[in-house]
Amino acid sequence: MTDLGFSQAQPVQNSLLTETARTRKRNAAERRFRAFGIAAIMVGLLMLILLVTTIVSKGTGAFQQTFITVNVELLESKLDKKGNRNIEEIKKVTTFGYAPLLKTAMKDLVADLSIETSLKSKHLAALLSKSAVAELRAYVIANPDQIGKTVEFRFLAQSRVDGYLKGRVTRESVVNDKNISAEQLDLVDALVAVGTIEKTFNLDFILGSDASDQRPEAAGIGVSMAGSLFMMMVVLALALPIGVAASIYLEEFAPRNWLTDIIEVNIANLAAVPSIVFGILGLAVFINYMHLPMSAPLVGGLVLTLMTLPTIIISTRAALKAVPPSIRDAALGVGASKMQAVFHHVLPLAAPGILTGTIIGLAQALGETAPLLLIGMVGFIASNAPETIAEGLLSPNSAMPAQIYEWAKRADPAFYERAWGGIIILLVFLVTMNTIAVILRRRFERRW
């Protein structure tokens, strides 16, 4: 027998209170892991801040525009040679006939202020937007009695002048620019000093229509906003009733069988189908097969309806599910039919949730662009807002996101500012809609 003896227990060298190398390593790993988590959140939030600041800093410029105040003498000899104020004859004078008036007006302006410049009157008038002549002509046709008088006008300045005041155009960048010269900029400086050229709030950007790519200063988002509005009307009118009906069936009545299973899987999948596929569907079915008009908000609305349906169905079902069974049981208990229990009791209680889901679905549809590209709601310049509902639904129009895309594609950087500005307006709509949804949820959410 050998006495193995007791291996003497080693005296404790480390306690929980002193950190060993291994604990230190583990704690460091812990801190590292935690730091990664914080870093990830920071990256996400940083991107959000970057995105928002970019949008705000680049887009706010679009809400301001440079105007030039000019006194134009509406010469009778040019506009109404016979002097009989016959409106038909006045209308015959084209915008070319008005151009000399502007040249003279600009020359007089410079002369009156006794500014030294070697620029010709053609270059002086070039400071004005190309839309100024059309504006002048529209004014004269609307007020023929003003012919022969001198009237003060506030014309849009051309986009380079606007860009110069906003810092987008600099003296270095105009060296190779055939639209404006350094001399013209000197004149602009002088006119700014006397207050003839000034930058003010521009309502036309919010309410106006898109302009051709020669006149970025005149482009506005108003008409495409109307297009978006009509599309949302279609989406609301179709997606809400259909979506609610479908959810009621699936949640309250559907027997559990293979058919219901297929419908459920289908809805889950439709929610994840790329939006462009809905655009292809719209092009093939609504335009190519049913011959609905191209670029019409009605078609856009139909496509977006199909896209929004799954979102609305999913949120409506959640809202219906949240209504406790006791409500149904109570209704059935006092003799209501199942249909009555659902329509008279469950549906009203689920209404706030349904509304919230619908608003979020609409907000999603409002920002969607890709399907609209395929049904032709891009690149079309609608010159004025639709007057009737039928016209609004069927006549070609654009939509806010499609208009933004259109501006982003154009070559002149002045349009980029408009695109960012359009995004601000689009986001204002989305934020408002989402805020309403959140408020609704907070206000009416019930814990059972």
Place this chain on the structure above:
Amino acid sequence: MPTFWLIIILLALSVAGFLLGRHRALATADGDIRALHSLPSYYGVNVAMWAGVPSLALLASWLLLQPMLIETRVVKSIPESMFAETGSLNLLMSDVRRLAEGLDLAEERGLLSNDQINALDLESSNLRVELGTIGVALGSEILPEVLSAAQSYRGFSKTGHLAMVVACLGLAGAGFVYALLQTQKDLRARNLVERGAMALLVLAASLAILTTVGIVLSMLFETVNFFGLHAWSDFFFGTTWAPNFRGDSELSILPLLWGTLYISAIALLVAVPVGLFAAIYLSEYASPAVRTLAKPLLEILAGIPTIVYGLFALLTVGPMLLRFFGQGENGLLGLDWMSGATSVLTAGFVMGIMLIPFVSSLSDDIINAVPQTMRDGSLGLGATKSETIRQVVLPAALPGIVGAILLAASRAIGETMIVVMGAGAIAKFSGNPFESMTTITTRIVSQLTGDTDFASPETLVAFALGLSLFVLTLGLNVLALIIVRKYREQYD
């Protein structure tokens, strides 16, 4: 009678039916509501339903089917030799339709009477110029066969429309009279109305299936047409994407698929680590205050429309990357790797930002679903929090997280605006992330915008691409759903 007025009449008939039905039921009960089987308004709704629903349904299906039937009839009247001349039937039929619409407009504006239109022939009048005066622009010279086809097209349309008005009004009237005659105090009106309402609910629910069928069929038909004009082997196995209008386009999906997958991979490379760590931090470490603040803020990123990301890629991220990696000596790093603002990296990075909340929200839910007992067990054995997360929580949540990543991937593959604006338009196989490349969705947009001619393979290829995209994303979604569902069952 325009369709709009027909709809108004049918609706008015329904309203009248409601009032009359209600009134008649009360009359048969001598005004005593207790003698009725159902509430009075149910009798009204019953009549309104019989009058309105079948006729409106007929109207809708008629409007859907009529163009198809007329087209097959008209096609039969066109001699077959014509197809060969103009290239294809589709092209010819679109000429016929355009001419028919032009003639309709001419009649509407009073330029020509109906009899004049039917008697038209090409020798005696210059139709193209005449239609031009009312704003109908016709492309090529009008062929005599096209004119006669357009005339018969109009004839069929007119008869069809008349038949539709008669049939709808007849059906509405018959339903109205039938339901009204049935109405008396013992009629089980509520049961009838509820059965009708149920039918409508089922119809609404099946619209989801109808949409899917519509998507698949609309793309399948045109894809079959495409494979009739273009070899399928080139589409699936070719290596070049070079559409042209000489008729020898090379249309292969592979370079586009490469661009799509490359950009998606970069997007996931950005989104997965950031999203996953954000989810871990939010669900395991963050205090409730931080969580309620940070989670909605991150989710804002998912609510921003893709056009905003597209613009951000095109005008901010692209030029910024160009300043770092391009412009040679003038750039910040003195590198010359990038030649333009659009590149795989631009699109991938921005798309990655967009996907962060997708990954983080889904993973957050999944990590929260891991039972607390598992964490407690691990912590009780002395593991640190990060060890618990890495060795217990994440392995348990892994299937769900994989599902979330797959969903994000399907989103990335189907994303359109960011790649349209940020990725460029050149189809090629290249591993260089600084080059611009193109994707399936970009090509769909460019092939289908502008003037589309549904007879050329260059247009039809978009449908084949769309179908491939649909199948690809559907596959990923189904896979993700199966994985997530399996995972859920594990802890239920």
